[in-house]
Amino acid sequence: MSNLAGTPAAMATGSNTQNGAAASPTANRRPRLSGLNWLVWRQHRAGFWTVLALTAVCVAWLVYQRSVLMDQLLAQGWPHSSPDTWLKGEHPQRFQLVGFGLGFIPVVLGVFLGAPLLAGDLENGTAKLVASQSVSPSRWLATKLGISGLVVVVCTGALSVAFGRWWGPVKYTSTALDWSDGAAFDNTGPVPVALALFTVVGGVAIGMLLRRTLMSMVVTFAFAVAVQVVWHFQRLNLGHVLTVTTRQGISSDAFPRTPQAALEIDHWYISGSGRTYGWGTCAHEVSEKACVQKFDLVGWKVDYLPISQMSSMQWFGASILFALTAAVTVFIFVRGRKRIV
Structure with a gap:
């Protein structure tokens, strides 16, 4: 293979020598695969x-x-x-x-x-x-x-x-x-x-x-x-999931504010004792007021991912993929050296 790979270069050199023409400096500096x-x-x-x-x-x-x-x-x-x-x-x-x-x-x-x-x-x-x-x-x-x-x-x-x-x-x-x-x-x-x-x-x-x-x-x-x-x-x-809570009631106006473009993962009601209830807890109750009294609901809890974590998440995930790529590459070389044909 080394002989085949070197054939174009050898032919070019022989041709220039026979014609008596030296390669120009510009041609010599031109990047070429060989x-x-x-x-x-x-x-x-x-x-x-x-x-x-x-x-x-x-x-x-x-x-x-x-x-x-x-x-x-x-x-x-x-x-x-x-x-x-x-x-x-x-x-x-x-x-x-x-x-x-x-x-x-x-x-x-x-x-x-x-x-x-x-x-x-x-x-x-x-x-x-x-x-x-x-x-x-x-x-x-x-x-x-x-x-x-x-x-x-x-x-x-x-x-x-x-x-x-x-x-x-x-x-x-x-x-x-x-x-x-x-x-x-x-x-x-x-x-x-x-x-x-x-x-x-x-x-x-x-x-x-x-x-x-x-x-x-x-x-x-x-x-x-x-x-x-x-x-x-x-x-x-x-x-890394972040959490924000409020204790100003469960009305829509009291819902926690998250950073701009943040991804909301999930949200719950919070009781006075700190216990959490799913956001659909009050769906089957007679009224919102009755639900608040029954479960002692005082506010909201929201889990979210801010957009500021996007870059770090991408690099963390990419580093895992790069490590897996390196492991597969090592496997290719190990097996290739033992059994290439």
């Missing part, structure tokens, strides 16, 4: 270029949408006017649809980039050729994973920044995306990068074990969906 890096890129260039091109188009569209949004917000007196008047037309629905679409990116990358990465080589015999060359299996795996991981990080990171800048001016409003919803939480900060990396590396491991491309893609799809489902149900557990 050796194993060039070979891996060329082998998977169709997938890499497709992902990069689609990312460039999506980022350009998100930048345009931000400019349209800012024009609309400034026309409504942003940021000094009432937030309820900021978003009109199709923008709230557009946020939801785009966020929902971006949520499929880790699944798509895992199925079409991660699963075939090693499964294709093991199925068509390329891995045997690698084992017969001077390149070690560890270096081959490192190059494969390194270039693929770099493409994934660049693309998902760019989309995260672009979507975050589009949604950022209205993240505190009730008419835009809820910050705890997957459409916002999973598409900003480090979360999309971590989810995509874990799904892709998981797909690579599945492909290495199954050694069949199509079967690996199907199993990786199931794995990616399972990751999304587990992440969905565990997302709110990444934060």
Whole structure:
């Protein structure tokens, strides 16, 4: 493989020598892939270029949408006017649809980039050729994973920044995306990068074990969906729930105030002894006054997550996913060194 990887460079050198023309300093300074890096890129260039091109188009569209949004917000007196008047037309629905679409990116990358990465080589015999060359299996795996991981990080990171800048001016409003919803939480900060990396590396491991491309893609799809489902149900557990209480009665005017854009987890009635009752306790009572007297209700208790915890929750969750990705990567190298063909 090392001989094949070095062929273009050797041919270029021989041609220049025969023609008697020395390479210019500018040409020598031009960055070029060579050796194993060039070979891996060329082998998977169709997938890499497709992902990069689609990312460039999506980022350009998100930048345009931000400019349209800012024009609309400034026309409504942003940021000094009432937030309820900021978003009109199709923008709230557009946020939801785009966020929902971006949520499929880790699944798509895992199925079409991660699963075939090693499964294709093991199925068509390329891995045997690698084992017969001077390149070690560890270096081959490192190059494969390194270039693929770099493409994934660049693309998902760019989309995260672009979507975050589009949604950022209205993240505190009730008419835009809820910050705890997957459409916002999973598409900003480090979360999309971590989810995509874990799904892709998981797909690579599945492909290495199954050694069949199509079967690996199907199993990786199931794995990616399972990751999304587990992440969905565990997302709110990444934060530290705060509590606010009042003892000024149970009327709507006495309900506790939470910080702007805070996510209300649950709320209860509080009795004079400090005991809590579900918010539906008075639903079957004769009157609210009778319910207050019966249970000695004096106020409310509300559990909530403030939007100020969003960044820390994202980094905490991403660190877990990065650790899992590292563990799967170690498994790939350990198994790959022992049994690559």
